């Protein structure tokens with residue numbers, strides 16, 4: 025499936041929010057191999073990363089397709105509109121930057137650039153809707169809610185940290201089984217290009233406040249690191265406040281059209297996700313798995329980034345990842361989880 029039949033890239037975020045997809049049906053969902061994640065028994069270690077599941081209707085649909093870790097797209101403490109179109113474009117990933125693809129990649133080869141602006145509904149809306157999402161998922165499935173703080177011009181860094189904790193508290197009250205703290209987002213108090221997770225004291229304070237505000241497991245979403253050492257240092261310093269790490273969020277890149285013009289007007293850097301990011305993302309996941317094996321800490325590691333084939337998911341699970349989450353594949357290949365379940369079942373028998 026080349027063009028996403030589920031998320032209409034030619035329509036606005038609000039349109040997609042209102043129009044939950046008609047998903048393909050699976051006649052007989054292969055049984056999951058079972059998994060245990062941050063204290064929950066799951067049907068499988070397969071899930072959807074933050075983003076594609078815009079609300080409870082999207083969650084309901086994907087829960088039926090055999091995704092068992094369902095992440096509610098990032099929410100904020102106040103309404104935040106999405107950026108204008110384009111929000112999602114197919115790209116080819118080149119060394120110097122990403123270039124708009126002439127033809128969308130097929131069969132596990134989809135790579136996209138995403139620029140949505142981290143929208144969120146009013147808390148009045150999402151708090152009710154998270155509750156509904158929780159009611160709509162089944163046994164052996166868990167609802168993770170991704171949260172982020174919203175900076176304000178007048179309030180400082182403490183308010184930003186407190187805002188993360190407020191969102192986490194609301195999400196927990198609404199029934200989240202775990203909170204994912206979105207740290208792979210620009211640090212509003214640093215120079216452009218630096219992310220919250222790259223400032224370890226800030227990330228640690230946010231996680232500390234969240235952890236001491238909620239009663240459910242806390243996961244930290246991290247992005248790409250410049251060096252393995254930076255990854256190791258960050259994970260070690262953040263470990264006391266979390267139950268798990270979710271990585272790799274995305275690869276920020278310049279995205280241009282074939283004439284070299286910015287492909288997303290007014291936005292130079294855009295997040296590239298999907299198939300082509302797998303070599304870089306999986307290497308980072310494997311580095312973290314190696315640190316855990318060496319006894320650094322016992323936390324869960326949820327692999328994200330370019331998982332687009334059953335082989336890739338199986339590989340990371342075999343290496344020790346506690347779960348594999350997909351975003352691009354969820355949108356462009358919704359039957360991915362069903363195929364993975366079949367593959368995982370077959371390898372368990374073999």
Ligand SMILES: Cc1cc2nc3c(=O)[nH]c(=O)nc-3n(C[C@H](O)[C@H](O)[C@H](O)COP(=O)(O)O)c2cc1C
Pocket residue numbers: 073074075076097098112138140142170206245272273274297298299301328329330331349350351352353
């Ligand atoms: C349409 C779309 C929306 C996304 N929105 C969010 C979001 O709200 N919060 C977040 O933490 N990540 C968001 N992401 C990033 C994904 O959670 C994930 O980290 C990334 O897409 C890499 O996984 P993939 O290669 O399977 O797509 C989004 C991704 C996509 C494709």
